[in-house]
Amino acid sequence: MGHERHPMSPRLTHCPQGLPREAYFDTGWFEREMKTIFARQWVMAGRHADFTPGTMRRVSVGPAPVIVARAADGTVAAYHNSCSHRGSELCRAEQEPLGKLIRCPYHAFAFSAADGSLVATGHAVPTPDFNRAAHGLKPVASRIWNGFLMLNLAPDPADIFADVGLSTLANWPMESLVTGHRWETEIACNWKAFWENFSECLHCPGIHPELCDMVPLYGKGLMGPSEALGWTPEEPNAPPLRAGAKSWTMNGEICGPVFPGLSEAERLAGYSFVTLWPSAYVVAHVDYVRSVRIIPLSPERTMLSAQWHFSAETLAQPGFDPAQVAAFAKIVMEQDGEASEMNQRGMRSPAFTRARLMPEEYEIHRFHQWILNEMEMRQ
Numbered sequence: 001m002g003h004e005r006h007p008m009s010p011r012l013t014h015c016p017q018g019l020p021r022e023a024y025f026d027t028g029w030f031e032r033e034m035k036t037i038f039a040r041q042w043v044m045a046g047r048h049a050d051f052t053p054g055t056m057r058r059v060s061v062g063p064a065p066v067i068v069a070r071a072a073d074g075t076v077a078a079y080h081n082s083c084s085h086r087g088s089e090l091c092r093a094e095q096e097p098l099g100k101l102i103r104c105p106y107h108a109f110a111f112s113a114a115d116g117s118l119v120a121t122g123h124a125v126p127t128p129d130f131n132r133a134a135h136g137l138k139p140v141a142s143r144i145w146n147g148f149l150m151l152n153l154a155p156d157p158a159d160i161f162a163d164v165g166l167s168t169l170a171n172w173p174m175e176s177l178v179t180g181h182r183w184e185t186e187i188a189c190n191w192k193a194f195w196e197n198f199s200e201c202l203h204c205p206g207i208h209p210e211l212c213d214m215v216p217l218y219g220k221g222l223m224g225p226s227e228a229l230g231w232t233p234e235e236p237n238a239p240p241l242r243a244g245a246k247s248w249t250m251n252g253e254i255c256g257p258v259f260p261g262l263s264e265a266e267r268l269a270g271y272s273f274v275t276l277w278p279s280a281y282v283v284a285h286v287d288y289v290r291s292v293r294i295i296p297l298s299p300e301r302t303m304l305s306a307q308w309h310f311s312a313e314t315l316a317q318p319g320f321d322p323a324q325v326a327a328f329a330k331i332v333m334e335q336d337g338e339a340s341e342m343n344q345r346g347m348r349s350p351a352f353t354r355a356r357l358m359p360e361e362y363e364i365h366r367f368h369q370w371i372l373n374e375m376e377m378r379q
Helices: 026-036 190-198 209-214 216-220 263-269 322-347 357-372
Strands: 018-021 042-046 055-061 065-070 076-080 096-098 100-101 109-112 116-123 140-146 147-151 180-185 272-276 280-285 288-296 301-310 353-355
Touching: 018 190, 018 357, 026 263, 042 288, 042 301, 055 180, 065 147, 100 280, 180 280, 180 322, 190 288, 190 357, 209 216, 209 322, 216 357, 263 272, 288 322, 301 322
Parallel strands: none
Antiparallel strands: 018 353, 042 147, 055 065, 055 096, 065 076, 076 140, 100 109, 109 116, 140 147, 180 301, 272 280, 280 288, 288 301
16 A cells, blocks of 8 residues: 555656657747747736836747836836837837837837827828728737736737646735846756756756755655655645755745745745746745746747845845845756756757656646647647
8 A cells, every 4th residue: 555646646647758859849849839829828027016117128928029018107018019010120129218109210100108009100191091090009918917927919818827826825925025136047958848847856866956955855756745655645744844944045044034924834835836837937935936937049948037036124134135045046947957958958869759757747747738738739
């Protein structure tokens, strides 16, 4: 009995195949992902508060260059960064001042920043067959989730996808948190290779000594107790962090006041993950929150954009250095990036055709099935 899989365990009952090799290298596959997954799903663009009122900023949503226009009163609208006249980009710099109009720098067509409607055609004088109402800016859907700005290219977008539910962070003061530290790095791998690495802990004992010291269960190659053979629901939940540790910092100590609204279980857990396929994950600790965006650049290049978010009270502490708090997760993410690059290089071998997943890689299998469903492919 001690070596059996419990029916409630998430571990797989078989060893399924992974995605085919071309999913990680082929330009056509990558372009199909951009036209399906990234053109339909919500993509995290950053913290809402980081988009300054009275400015417009360029962001990328999958294949599409997008303008986020935040008016002086704080309201947000998003549009494709393309003029309806002849397609010129509208916002050229990373960030530009924004008034009531968005003016094309090429031919001076002007659009309302509030609703994208065409206001003026510059020196051009259209004939009566020109339908001004049909030539406004193409809108991009936007919404705020836990203080993050989410964008969606679909004309009628579905709800945000989250693996554990959109209310998971309800006890954290997400809206009021302030970004205290930022870090970006470009890694030489397919975006899915990084997500796959994120989705299992079989690699943890060999790749993450610091993380395994912080979370001893990871040192057994498991993400959660229920993955273990012999696990039963009656087993008591032991605190996942090492004895004495309270948060993911270099010494395990909290960096500031514990968020007051957390439940006892949330405090004991020390961390809560929310995965937002395809673009981001959020890790909430008792004293700060980290968000990581995964941005595909090409079939074999991916940008990681990480931010650390704190309460204003924590940031105001004398001598507080958010970079010291970020140092622990940076070590882990650098190790993950190197592992993902190593995996990408190995998959270039003609000997590799597709992965054969292990029972502990149930989350990768679920990710692959989601990918194929979103791309309207069957395996």
